[in-house]
Amino acid sequence: MTTTKYIFVTGGVTSSLGKGIISASLAKLLQARGYSVTIQKFDPYINVDPGTLNPYEHGECYVTEDGAETDLDLGHYERFINLPTTQANNVTTGRIYQTVINKERRGDYLGKTVQVIPHITDEIKRNIKLLGEKHNYDIVITEIGGTVGDIESLPYIEAVRQLKWELGSQNSLVVHLTLVPYLAASGELKTKPTQHSVKVMLENGVQPDVLVLRTEHPLNIDIRKKVALFCNVNIESVIESIDVSTIYEVPLLMKEEKLDITVLKKLNLTENEEPKLEKWRQFINKLKNPKKEITVGLIGKYIELPDSYKSIMESLIHAGSVNQCKVNVECIHSEKITDANVAEKLKGVQGIIVAPGFGQRGIEGKIIATKYVRENNVPFLGICLGMQCAVIEFARNVLGLKDADSTEMSKTTTNPVVDLMEEQKGVTEKGGTMRLGAYPCDIKKGSKVFEVYNQEQIQERHRHRYEFNNAYLDKFEKAGMKPVGFNPDTDLVEIMEMPEHRWFIGVQFHPEYKSTVVNPHPLFVNFVKEICKE
Ligand code: GLN
Numbered sequence: 001m002t003t004t005k006y007i008f009v010t011g012g013v014t015s016s017l018g019k020g021i022i023s024a025s026l027a028k029l030l031q032a033r034g035y036s037v038t039i040q041k042f043d044p045y046i047n048v049d050p051g052t053l054n055p056y057e058h059g060e061c062y063v064t065e066d067g068a069e070t071d072l073d074l075g076h077y078e079r080f081i082n083l084p085t086t087q088a089n090n091v092t093t094g095r096i097y098q099t100v101i102n103k104e105r106r107g108d109y110l111g112k113t114v115q116v117i118p119h120i121t122d123e124i125k126r127n128i129k130l131l132g133e134k135h136n137y138d139i140v141i142t143e144i145g146g147t148v149g150d151i152e153s154l155p156y157i158e159a160v161r162q163l164k165w166e167l168g169s170q171n172s173l174v175v176h177l178t179l180v181p182y183l184a185a186s187g188e189l190k191t192k193p194t195q196h197s198v199k200v201m202l203e204n205g206v207q208p209d210v211l212v213l214r215t216e217h218p219l220n221i222d223i224r225k226k227v228a229l230f231c232n233v234n235i236e237s238v239i240e241s242i243d244v245s246t247i248y249e250v251p252l253l254m255k256e257e258k259l260d261i262t263v264l265k266k267l268n269l270t271e272n273e274e275p276k277l278e279k280w281r282q283f284i285n286k287l288k289n290p291k292k293e294i295t296v297g298l299i300g301k302y303i304e305l306p307d308s309y310k311s312i313m314e315s316l317i318h319a320g321s322v323n324q325c326k327v328n329v330e331c332i333h334s335e336k337i338t339d340a341n342v343a344e345k346l347k348g349v350q351g352i353i354v355a356p357g358f359g360q361r362g363i364e365g366k367i368i369a370t371k372y373v374r375e376n377n378v379p380f381l382g383i384c385l386g387m388q389c390a391v392i393e394f395a396r397n398v399l400g401l402k403d404a405d406s407t408e409m410s411k412t413t414t415n416p417v418v419d420l421m422e423e424q425k426g427v428t429e430k431g432g433t434m435r436l437g438a439y440p441c442d443i444k445k446g447s448k449v450f451e452v453y454n455q456e457q458i459q460e461r462h463r464h465r466y467e468f469n470n471a472y473l474d475k476f477e478k479a480g481m482k483p484v485g486f487n488p489d490t491d492l493v494e495i496m497e498m499p500e501h502r503w504f505i506g507v508q509f510h511p512e513y514k515s516t517v518v519n520p521h522p523l524f525v526n527f528v529k530e531i532c533k534e
Protein backbone atom coordinates (compact mmCIF):
# COMPACT_ATOMS: atom_id res chain seq x y z
CA MET A 1 0.00 0.00 0.00
CA THR A 2 1.30 3.43 -0.85
CA THR A 3 1.46 6.07 1.82
CA THR A 4 -0.20 9.19 0.51
CA LYS A 5 1.86 12.31 1.02
CA TYR A 6 0.07 15.56 1.80
CA ILE A 7 1.05 19.01 0.59
CA PHE A 8 -0.79 22.03 1.98
CA VAL A 9 -0.79 25.32 0.14
CA THR A 10 -1.53 28.38 2.25
CA GLY A 11 -1.43 32.07 1.43
CA GLY A 12 -0.32 35.17 3.27
CA VAL A 13 -0.12 38.97 2.88
CA THR A 14 -3.03 39.33 0.47
CA SER A 15 -5.60 37.35 -1.41
CA SER A 16 -5.46 36.76 -5.18
CA LEU A 17 -1.79 35.74 -5.22
CA GLY A 18 -2.63 32.68 -7.27
CA LYS A 19 -2.55 29.78 -4.82
CA GLY A 20 -4.71 27.84 -7.25
CA ILE A 21 -2.21 28.28 -10.07
CA ILE A 22 0.75 27.38 -7.86
CA SER A 23 -1.09 24.29 -6.58
CA ALA A 24 -2.01 23.27 -10.12
CA SER A 25 1.53 23.94 -11.41
CA LEU A 26 3.13 21.87 -8.66
CA ALA A 27 0.61 19.09 -9.33
CA LYS A 28 1.44 19.25 -13.02
CA LEU A 29 5.17 18.86 -12.39
CA LEU A 30 4.72 15.97 -9.98
CA GLN A 31 2.28 14.28 -12.35
CA ALA A 32 4.74 14.76 -15.20
CA ARG A 33 7.33 12.90 -13.11
CA GLY A 34 4.99 9.92 -12.91
CA TYR A 35 3.24 10.49 -9.57
CA SER A 36 -0.52 10.19 -9.16
CA VAL A 37 -1.74 13.49 -7.82
CA THR A 38 -4.99 15.20 -7.00
CA ILE A 39 -5.71 18.72 -5.79
CA GLN A 40 -8.49 19.84 -3.48
CA LYS A 41 -9.64 23.20 -2.22
CA PHE A 42 -10.94 24.05 1.24
CA ASP A 43 -12.89 27.29 1.34
CA PRO A 44 -13.48 29.07 4.63
CA TYR A 45 -16.90 30.56 3.85
CA ILE A 46 -20.19 29.35 5.27
CA ASN A 47 -22.08 28.72 2.03
CA VAL A 48 -22.33 24.94 1.63
CA ASP A 49 -21.08 25.44 -1.92
CA PRO A 50 -20.49 28.46 -4.18
CA GLY A 51 -23.56 27.60 -6.27
CA THR A 52 -25.64 30.18 -4.42
CA LEU A 53 -23.03 32.95 -4.84
CA ASN A 54 -23.38 35.70 -7.38
CA PRO A 55 -20.35 35.65 -9.75
CA TYR A 56 -19.46 39.17 -8.53
CA GLU A 57 -18.74 37.64 -5.12
CA HIS A 58 -16.45 34.82 -6.03
CA GLY A 59 -16.09 34.57 -9.80
CA GLU A 60 -17.40 31.70 -11.84
CA CYS A 61 -19.01 28.66 -10.28
CA TYR A 62 -17.23 25.65 -11.76
CA VAL A 63 -19.22 22.43 -12.27
CA THR A 64 -17.63 18.98 -12.06
CA GLU A 65 -18.62 15.76 -13.86
CA ASP A 66 -20.51 14.55 -10.78
CA GLY A 67 -22.51 17.76 -10.65
CA ALA A 68 -20.80 19.58 -7.79
CA GLU A 69 -20.93 23.38 -7.89
CA THR A 70 -17.41 24.36 -6.90
CA ASP A 71 -14.79 27.06 -6.63
CA LEU A 72 -13.24 28.26 -9.88
CA ASP A 73 -9.82 26.99 -8.80
CA LEU A 74 -11.05 23.47 -9.55
CA GLY A 75 -11.23 24.62 -13.16
CA HIS A 76 -7.50 25.43 -13.03
CA TYR A 77 -6.79 22.03 -11.49
CA GLU A 78 -8.61 20.23 -14.31
CA ARG A 79 -7.13 22.41 -17.04
CA PHE A 80 -3.61 21.79 -15.73
CA ILE A 81 -3.66 18.12 -14.76
CA ASN A 82 -6.32 16.98 -17.22
CA LEU A 83 -8.13 14.80 -14.67
CA PRO A 84 -11.71 15.28 -13.52
CA THR A 85 -12.36 16.51 -10.00
CA THR A 86 -15.43 15.73 -7.89
CA GLN A 87 -17.47 17.08 -5.01
CA ALA A 88 -14.83 15.69 -2.66
CA ASN A 89 -12.25 18.09 -4.14
CA ASN A 90 -14.03 21.17 -2.81
CA VAL A 91 -15.08 21.50 0.80
CA THR A 92 -16.37 24.63 2.51
CA THR A 93 -16.80 25.59 6.14
CA GLY A 94 -20.55 25.37 5.50
CA ARG A 95 -20.24 21.74 4.45
CA ILE A 96 -18.01 20.90 7.43
CA TYR A 97 -20.46 22.48 9.89
CA GLN A 98 -23.45 20.90 8.18
CA THR A 99 -21.94 17.43 8.67
CA VAL A 100 -20.99 18.10 12.28
CA ILE A 101 -24.40 19.56 13.13
CA ASN A 102 -26.19 16.65 11.46
CA LYS A 103 -24.07 14.25 13.51
CA GLU A 104 -24.87 16.18 16.66
CA ARG A 105 -28.61 15.99 15.93
CA ARG A 106 -28.29 12.25 15.30
CA GLY A 107 -26.72 11.84 18.69
CA ASP A 108 -23.27 10.82 17.51
CA TYR A 109 -21.62 13.02 20.14
CA LEU A 110 -24.20 12.33 22.84
CA GLY A 111 -23.14 13.74 26.19
CA LYS A 112 -20.36 15.89 24.74
CA THR A 113 -20.03 19.61 24.15
CA VAL A 114 -19.51 20.00 20.39
CA GLN A 115 -16.66 22.45 19.74
CA VAL A 116 -14.45 23.87 17.01
CA ILE A 117 -11.59 21.87 18.48
CA PRO A 118 -11.79 18.89 18.23
CA HIS A 119 -15.05 18.36 16.32
CA ILE A 120 -14.72 20.86 13.49
CA THR A 121 -10.99 20.31 13.10
CA ASP A 122 -11.50 16.53 13.13
CA GLU A 123 -14.08 16.85 10.36
CA ILE A 124 -11.68 19.04 8.35
CA LYS A 125 -8.92 16.45 8.81
CA ARG A 126 -11.25 13.61 7.82
CA ASN A 127 -12.12 15.47 4.62
CA ILE A 128 -8.51 16.30 3.83
CA LYS A 129 -7.60 12.59 3.98
CA LEU A 130 -10.72 11.28 2.24
CA LEU A 131 -9.52 11.32 -1.36
CA GLY A 132 -6.03 10.04 -0.54
CA GLU A 133 -7.43 7.11 1.42
CA LYS A 134 -10.07 6.22 -1.15
CA HIS A 135 -7.94 6.41 -4.27
CA ASN A 136 -4.46 5.82 -2.92
CA TYR A 137 -2.97 8.88 -4.59
CA ASP A 138 0.77 9.27 -4.18
CA ILE A 139 0.29 12.93 -3.40
CA VAL A 140 -2.72 15.02 -2.37
CA ILE A 141 -2.35 18.78 -2.62
CA THR A 142 -4.75 20.74 -0.42
CA GLU A 143 -5.18 24.42 -1.09
CA ILE A 144 -6.49 26.34 1.90
CA GLY A 145 -8.59 29.26 0.70
CA GLY A 146 -8.35 32.72 2.25
CA THR A 147 -5.34 34.40 3.84
CA VAL A 148 -3.62 33.37 7.07
CA GLY A 149 -4.59 35.65 9.88
CA ASP A 150 -8.25 35.69 8.85
CA ILE A 151 -10.52 34.57 11.68
CA GLU A 152 -12.30 32.10 9.43
CA SER A 153 -9.07 30.36 8.33
CA LEU A 154 -8.04 29.45 11.87
CA PRO A 155 -9.66 26.00 12.14
CA TYR A 156 -8.02 25.01 8.83
CA ILE A 157 -4.55 26.11 9.91
CA GLU A 158 -5.08 24.23 13.17
CA ALA A 159 -6.11 21.12 11.22
CA VAL A 160 -2.96 21.48 9.10
CA ARG A 161 -0.87 21.82 12.28
CA GLN A 162 -2.34 18.63 13.71
CA LEU A 163 -1.98 16.70 10.46
CA LYS A 164 1.65 17.76 10.06
CA TRP A 165 2.30 16.43 13.52
CA GLU A 166 0.36 13.21 12.97
CA LEU A 167 1.77 12.44 9.52
CA GLY A 168 5.34 13.49 10.18
CA SER A 169 7.68 15.70 8.20
CA GLN A 170 8.37 13.10 5.48
CA ASN A 171 4.70 12.69 4.69
CA SER A 172 3.46 16.25 4.79
CA LEU A 173 4.62 19.75 4.11
CA VAL A 174 3.35 23.29 3.84
CA VAL A 175 3.97 25.54 0.86
CA HIS A 176 3.24 29.12 1.86
CA LEU A 177 2.63 31.72 -0.85
CA THR A 178 3.38 35.37 -0.13
CA LEU A 179 4.03 38.66 -1.86
CA VAL A 180 7.29 40.60 -2.14
CA PRO A 181 6.17 44.10 -3.07
CA TYR A 182 8.34 46.49 -5.04
CA LEU A 183 8.50 50.06 -3.80
CA ALA A 184 9.12 52.17 -6.87
CA ALA A 185 10.06 55.28 -4.87
CA SER A 186 13.03 53.57 -3.23
CA GLY A 187 13.53 50.98 -5.97
CA GLU A 188 13.42 48.16 -3.43
CA LEU A 189 11.81 44.78 -3.00
CA LYS A 190 10.42 44.34 0.50
CA THR A 191 10.47 41.09 2.46
CA LYS A 192 8.78 42.33 5.63
CA PRO A 193 5.23 41.29 4.62
CA THR A 194 6.57 37.76 4.01
CA GLN A 195 8.29 37.71 7.40
CA HIS A 196 5.07 38.87 9.07
CA SER A 197 2.92 36.33 7.37
CA VAL A 198 5.30 33.51 8.33
CA LYS A 199 5.12 34.83 11.90
CA VAL A 200 1.34 34.51 11.78
CA MET A 201 1.77 30.90 10.66
CA LEU A 202 4.20 30.32 13.53
CA GLU A 203 1.78 31.86 16.03
CA ASN A 204 -0.63 29.20 14.87
CA GLY A 205 1.99 26.52 15.34
CA VAL A 206 2.84 25.90 11.69
CA GLN A 207 6.32 26.33 10.24
CA PRO A 208 6.04 26.63 6.45
CA ASP A 209 8.47 24.28 4.69
CA VAL A 210 8.59 26.03 1.32
CA LEU A 211 7.97 29.70 0.57
CA VAL A 212 6.78 30.79 -2.86
CA LEU A 213 7.23 34.52 -3.30
CA ARG A 214 5.14 36.38 -5.83
CA THR A 215 7.10 39.28 -7.26
CA GLU A 216 7.16 41.67 -10.17
CA HIS A 217 10.98 41.74 -10.25
CA PRO A 218 13.61 38.99 -9.96
CA LEU A 219 14.73 38.17 -6.42
CA ASN A 220 18.49 38.36 -5.98
CA ILE A 221 20.42 35.96 -3.78
CA ASP A 222 20.56 38.43 -0.88
CA ILE A 223 16.81 38.70 -0.73
CA ARG A 224 16.45 34.94 -0.87
CA LYS A 225 19.00 34.57 1.94
CA LYS A 226 17.24 37.15 4.03
CA VAL A 227 13.88 35.42 3.65
CA ALA A 228 15.47 32.04 4.42
CA LEU A 229 17.13 33.39 7.57
CA PHE A 230 14.11 35.19 8.96
CA CYS A 231 11.60 32.51 8.06
CA ASN A 232 13.56 29.41 9.20
CA VAL A 233 13.81 27.69 5.81
CA ASN A 234 16.78 26.65 3.71
CA ILE A 235 17.63 28.68 0.65
CA GLU A 236 16.37 26.05 -1.83
CA SER A 237 12.98 26.41 -0.20
CA VAL A 238 12.69 30.05 -1.20
CA ILE A 239 11.02 29.96 -4.58
CA GLU A 240 10.55 32.95 -6.84
CA SER A 241 7.25 33.26 -8.67
CA ILE A 242 7.65 36.19 -11.01
CA ASP A 243 4.74 37.66 -12.99
CA VAL A 244 4.34 36.04 -16.41
CA SER A 245 2.21 36.79 -19.44
CA THR A 246 0.22 33.56 -19.20
CA ILE A 247 -0.63 31.34 -16.24
CA TYR A 248 0.33 28.34 -18.35
CA GLU A 249 3.98 29.34 -18.05
CA VAL A 250 3.93 28.95 -14.29
CA PRO A 251 4.66 25.18 -14.27
CA LEU A 252 7.76 25.82 -16.39
CA LEU A 253 8.85 28.63 -14.10
CA MET A 254 8.34 26.44 -11.06
CA LYS A 255 10.42 23.77 -12.74
CA GLU A 256 13.25 26.26 -13.28
CA GLU A 257 13.02 27.20 -9.62
CA LYS A 258 13.11 23.45 -8.79
CA LEU A 259 9.94 23.60 -6.71
CA ASP A 260 9.17 19.97 -7.61
CA ILE A 261 12.65 18.75 -6.62
CA THR A 262 12.58 20.62 -3.31
CA VAL A 263 9.16 19.15 -2.52
CA LEU A 264 10.15 15.60 -3.53
CA LYS A 265 13.31 15.75 -1.40
CA LYS A 266 11.40 16.90 1.64
CA LEU A 267 8.81 14.17 1.18
CA ASN A 268 11.52 11.57 0.70
CA LEU A 269 10.27 10.70 -2.79
CA THR A 270 12.56 9.91 -5.70
CA GLU A 271 12.90 12.45 -8.48
CA ASN A 272 12.09 9.81 -11.12
CA GLU A 273 12.72 10.92 -14.68
CA GLU A 274 12.64 14.54 -15.88
CA PRO A 275 9.03 15.78 -16.10
CA LYS A 276 7.40 15.04 -19.44
CA LEU A 277 6.22 18.44 -20.57
CA GLU A 278 6.54 18.22 -24.35
CA LYS A 279 2.85 18.79 -25.09
CA TRP A 280 2.76 21.59 -22.58
CA ARG A 281 5.72 23.32 -24.21
CA GLN A 282 4.19 22.91 -27.65
CA PHE A 283 0.99 24.48 -26.36
CA ILE A 284 2.87 27.50 -25.01
CA ASN A 285 5.00 27.79 -28.08
CA LYS A 286 1.94 28.03 -30.32
CA LEU A 287 0.24 30.36 -27.88
CA LYS A 288 3.18 32.75 -27.87
CA ASN A 289 3.80 32.67 -31.59
CA PRO A 290 0.43 33.32 -33.18
CA LYS A 291 0.15 33.65 -36.92
CA LYS A 292 -3.23 35.39 -36.82
CA GLU A 293 -5.23 37.60 -34.53
CA ILE A 294 -9.00 37.70 -34.06
CA THR A 295 -11.44 39.40 -31.72
CA VAL A 296 -14.40 37.60 -30.19
CA GLY A 297 -17.21 39.44 -28.40
CA LEU A 298 -18.32 37.95 -25.09
CA ILE A 299 -21.82 39.18 -24.34
CA GLY A 300 -22.59 38.95 -20.64
CA LYS A 301 -23.77 40.93 -17.66
CA TYR A 302 -21.01 40.07 -15.17
CA ILE A 303 -18.20 41.44 -17.31
CA GLU A 304 -16.94 43.89 -14.67
CA LEU A 305 -15.31 40.87 -13.04
CA PRO A 306 -13.37 38.86 -15.64
CA ASP A 307 -13.28 35.83 -13.31
CA SER A 308 -17.04 35.45 -13.84
CA TYR A 309 -16.37 33.82 -17.19
CA LYS A 310 -13.04 32.20 -16.31
CA SER A 311 -13.57 28.85 -18.05
CA ILE A 312 -14.84 30.49 -21.26
CA MET A 313 -11.78 32.76 -21.33
CA GLU A 314 -9.43 29.81 -20.79
CA SER A 315 -11.22 27.69 -23.41
CA LEU A 316 -10.62 30.48 -25.93
CA ILE A 317 -6.93 30.53 -25.00
CA HIS A 318 -6.74 26.76 -25.58
CA ALA A 319 -8.56 27.09 -28.90
CA GLY A 320 -6.29 29.99 -29.87
CA SER A 321 -3.20 27.86 -29.30
CA VAL A 322 -4.54 25.01 -31.45
CA ASN A 323 -5.24 27.46 -34.29
CA GLN A 324 -2.06 29.43 -33.64
CA CYS A 325 -4.18 32.49 -33.35
CA LYS A 326 -4.25 35.24 -30.76
CA VAL A 327 -7.83 35.46 -29.56
CA ASN A 328 -8.69 38.85 -28.13
CA VAL A 329 -11.88 38.87 -26.11
CA GLU A 330 -13.95 42.03 -26.05
CA CYS A 331 -16.38 41.84 -23.16
CA ILE A 332 -19.59 43.63 -24.05
CA HIS A 333 -22.11 44.45 -21.36
CA SER A 334 -25.45 42.98 -22.36
CA GLU A 335 -27.35 45.68 -20.48
CA LYS A 336 -25.77 48.32 -22.71
CA ILE A 337 -26.83 46.78 -26.04
CA THR A 338 -29.87 48.30 -27.76
CA ASP A 339 -31.43 48.02 -31.23
CA ALA A 340 -29.96 51.42 -32.01
CA ASN A 341 -26.36 50.69 -31.03
CA VAL A 342 -25.90 46.97 -31.67
CA ALA A 343 -24.04 47.42 -34.99
CA GLU A 344 -21.69 49.88 -33.33
CA LYS A 345 -21.17 47.64 -30.28
CA LEU A 346 -20.32 44.60 -32.40
CA LYS A 347 -18.28 46.50 -34.95
CA GLY A 348 -14.92 45.29 -33.74
CA VAL A 349 -15.71 41.61 -33.28
CA GLN A 350 -15.64 38.75 -35.75
CA GLY A 351 -17.76 36.32 -33.76
CA ILE A 352 -19.74 36.35 -30.53
CA ILE A 353 -20.28 34.13 -27.53
CA VAL A 354 -23.49 34.77 -25.63
CA ALA A 355 -22.70 33.87 -22.05
CA PRO A 356 -24.58 31.81 -19.46
CA GLY A 357 -26.55 33.63 -16.80
CA PHE A 358 -29.63 33.87 -14.65
CA GLY A 359 -32.58 36.24 -14.41
CA GLN A 360 -34.06 39.03 -16.46
CA ARG A 361 -31.28 41.62 -16.19
CA GLY A 362 -29.34 41.98 -19.43
CA ILE A 363 -31.40 39.46 -21.34
CA GLU A 364 -32.79 41.82 -24.00
CA GLY A 365 -29.29 42.97 -24.97
CA LYS A 366 -28.27 39.35 -25.47
CA ILE A 367 -31.31 38.77 -27.68
CA ILE A 368 -30.59 41.88 -29.76
CA ALA A 369 -26.94 40.84 -30.26
CA THR A 370 -28.07 37.34 -31.26
CA LYS A 371 -30.50 38.75 -33.84
CA TYR A 372 -27.75 40.92 -35.27
CA VAL A 373 -25.28 38.07 -35.75
CA ARG A 374 -27.96 35.72 -37.08
CA GLU A 375 -28.97 38.24 -39.73
CA ASN A 376 -25.42 39.25 -40.57
CA ASN A 377 -23.92 35.76 -40.77
CA VAL A 378 -21.44 36.40 -37.95
CA PRO A 379 -20.29 33.26 -36.05
CA PHE A 380 -22.31 32.65 -32.89
CA LEU A 381 -21.80 30.34 -29.94
CA GLY A 382 -24.59 30.45 -27.34
CA ILE A 383 -23.88 28.77 -24.03
CA CYS A 384 -26.76 27.70 -21.78
CA LEU A 385 -28.72 30.97 -21.36
CA GLY A 386 -26.98 31.94 -24.62
CA MET A 387 -28.73 29.08 -26.43
CA GLN A 388 -32.01 30.00 -24.76
CA CYS A 389 -31.58 33.58 -26.04
CA ALA A 390 -31.10 32.24 -29.57
CA VAL A 391 -34.33 30.26 -29.22
CA ILE A 392 -36.30 33.25 -27.92
CA GLU A 393 -34.91 35.54 -30.61
CA PHE A 394 -35.73 33.08 -33.40
CA ALA A 395 -39.24 32.53 -32.06
CA ARG A 396 -39.93 36.27 -31.89
CA ASN A 397 -38.33 37.41 -35.12
CA VAL A 398 -38.54 34.44 -37.47
CA LEU A 399 -41.53 32.46 -36.23
CA GLY A 400 -43.41 35.68 -35.49
CA LEU A 401 -44.30 34.69 -31.93
CA LYS A 402 -43.94 38.22 -30.65
CA ASP A 403 -44.23 37.52 -26.93
CA ALA A 404 -42.05 34.37 -26.99
CA ASP A 405 -39.96 34.11 -23.86
CA SER A 406 -38.46 31.86 -21.23
CA THR A 407 -40.73 31.38 -18.24
CA GLU A 408 -37.68 32.35 -16.18
CA MET A 409 -38.17 35.89 -17.53
CA SER A 410 -41.93 36.03 -18.09
CA LYS A 411 -44.45 33.92 -16.24
CA THR A 412 -47.30 35.17 -18.42
CA THR A 413 -45.95 34.65 -21.94
CA THR A 414 -48.30 32.78 -24.25
CA ASN A 415 -45.28 31.30 -26.05
CA PRO A 416 -43.01 29.70 -23.46
CA VAL A 417 -40.38 28.48 -25.91
CA VAL A 418 -38.03 27.94 -22.99
CA ASP A 419 -39.72 26.46 -19.97
CA LEU A 420 -39.00 24.94 -16.59
CA MET A 421 -37.96 21.30 -16.80
CA GLU A 422 -40.57 18.85 -15.55
CA GLU A 423 -38.30 17.64 -12.73
CA GLN A 424 -37.80 21.26 -11.60
CA LYS A 425 -41.46 22.11 -11.13
CA GLY A 426 -41.77 21.17 -7.45
CA VAL A 427 -38.28 22.41 -6.50
CA THR A 428 -38.19 25.31 -4.04
CA GLU A 429 -34.71 25.05 -2.49
CA LYS A 430 -31.99 26.92 -4.38
CA GLY A 431 -28.78 25.14 -3.31
CA GLY A 432 -27.61 22.24 -5.47
CA THR A 433 -31.02 21.70 -7.09
CA MET A 434 -30.40 22.59 -10.73
CA ARG A 435 -29.78 20.02 -13.46
CA LEU A 436 -26.12 19.60 -12.68
CA GLY A 437 -23.16 17.66 -13.99
CA ALA A 438 -22.49 15.40 -16.94
CA TYR A 439 -25.29 14.01 -19.12
CA PRO A 440 -25.05 12.17 -22.42
CA CYS A 441 -26.15 13.81 -25.66
CA ASP A 442 -26.78 12.09 -28.99
CA ILE A 443 -25.68 14.09 -32.01
CA LYS A 444 -27.46 13.92 -35.35
CA LYS A 445 -25.20 12.72 -38.14
CA GLY A 446 -24.73 15.21 -40.94
CA SER A 447 -25.07 18.20 -38.62
CA LYS A 448 -22.43 20.87 -38.11
CA VAL A 449 -21.84 19.77 -34.50
CA PHE A 450 -21.29 16.22 -35.68
CA GLU A 451 -18.53 17.55 -37.88
CA VAL A 452 -17.17 19.48 -34.91
CA TYR A 453 -17.12 16.59 -32.42
CA ASN A 454 -16.89 13.72 -34.91
CA GLN A 455 -18.78 11.61 -32.37
CA GLU A 456 -22.32 10.27 -32.15
CA GLN A 457 -22.57 10.59 -28.41
CA ILE A 458 -20.91 13.12 -26.16
CA GLN A 459 -20.99 13.86 -22.43
CA GLU A 460 -21.18 17.48 -21.36
CA ARG A 461 -21.75 19.27 -18.07
CA HIS A 462 -24.91 21.15 -17.20
CA ARG A 463 -26.12 23.82 -14.82
CA HIS A 464 -29.63 25.02 -15.54
CA ARG A 465 -33.32 24.72 -14.63
CA TYR A 466 -34.94 25.69 -17.94
CA GLU A 467 -34.94 23.90 -21.27
CA PHE A 468 -36.12 24.21 -24.84
CA ASN A 469 -39.87 23.51 -24.95
CA ASN A 470 -40.31 20.49 -27.24
CA ALA A 471 -43.86 21.59 -28.16
CA TYR A 472 -42.15 24.01 -30.57
CA LEU A 473 -39.75 21.47 -32.11
CA ASP A 474 -41.43 21.22 -35.53
CA LYS A 475 -41.84 24.97 -35.96
CA PHE A 476 -38.15 25.60 -35.29
CA GLU A 477 -36.99 22.73 -37.44
CA LYS A 478 -39.09 23.82 -40.44
CA ALA A 479 -37.97 27.43 -40.19
CA GLY A 480 -34.25 26.58 -40.16
CA MET A 481 -33.17 26.33 -36.55
CA LYS A 482 -32.43 22.64 -36.08
CA PRO A 483 -32.32 20.70 -32.85
CA VAL A 484 -29.32 18.42 -33.47
CA GLY A 485 -28.41 17.16 -30.02
CA PHE A 486 -30.78 15.31 -27.69
CA ASN A 487 -30.50 13.67 -24.32
CA PRO A 488 -31.10 9.99 -25.18
CA ASP A 489 -33.08 9.32 -21.99
CA THR A 490 -35.29 12.39 -21.69
CA ASP A 491 -35.35 13.88 -25.20
CA LEU A 492 -34.29 17.26 -23.83
CA VAL A 493 -32.85 19.42 -26.61
CA GLU A 494 -29.17 20.01 -25.91
CA ILE A 495 -27.94 21.59 -29.15
CA MET A 496 -29.51 23.93 -31.72
CA GLU A 497 -27.87 25.00 -34.94
CA MET A 498 -28.70 26.88 -38.14
CA PRO A 499 -27.35 25.04 -41.20
CA GLU A 500 -27.98 28.07 -43.43
CA HIS A 501 -25.80 30.24 -41.26
CA ARG A 502 -22.01 30.34 -41.47
CA TRP A 503 -21.52 29.12 -37.86
CA PHE A 504 -24.45 29.34 -35.47
CA ILE A 505 -24.53 26.85 -32.59
CA GLY A 506 -26.34 27.05 -29.26
CA VAL A 507 -25.66 24.50 -26.53
CA GLN A 508 -27.69 23.95 -23.38
CA PHE A 509 -24.59 22.63 -21.62
CA HIS A 510 -21.30 24.25 -20.67
CA PRO A 511 -18.49 23.08 -22.97
CA GLU A 512 -16.09 25.48 -21.25
CA TYR A 513 -15.83 23.25 -18.17
CA LYS A 514 -14.20 20.47 -20.14
CA SER A 515 -11.54 22.34 -22.11
CA THR A 516 -8.00 21.60 -20.91
CA VAL A 517 -4.51 22.35 -22.20
CA VAL A 518 -4.08 18.78 -23.39
CA ASN A 519 -7.70 18.42 -24.57
CA PRO A 520 -8.93 21.76 -25.93
CA HIS A 521 -12.68 21.69 -26.45
CA PRO A 522 -13.72 20.99 -30.09
CA LEU A 523 -16.54 23.58 -30.06
CA PHE A 524 -14.20 26.42 -29.13
CA VAL A 525 -11.47 25.12 -31.43
CA ASN A 526 -13.88 24.99 -34.38
CA PHE A 527 -15.45 28.36 -33.57
CA VAL A 528 -12.01 30.03 -33.57
CA LYS A 529 -10.99 28.08 -36.69
CA GLU A 530 -14.04 29.37 -38.54
CA ILE A 531 -13.28 32.98 -37.64
CA CYS A 532 -9.63 32.49 -38.64
CA LYS A 533 -10.76 31.67 -42.17
CA GLU A 534 -11.58 35.33 -42.78
N1 GLN B 1 -30.98 30.63 -16.28
C1 GLN B 1 -31.00 29.56 -17.24
C2 GLN B 1 -31.53 28.28 -16.63
O1 GLN B 1 -31.54 28.11 -15.43
C3 GLN B 1 -29.62 29.34 -17.82
C4 GLN B 1 -28.58 28.91 -16.83
C5 GLN B 1 -27.18 29.07 -17.31
O2 GLN B 1 -26.90 29.82 -18.24
N2 GLN B 1 -26.24 28.42 -16.65
O3 GLN B 1 -31.93 27.40 -17.34
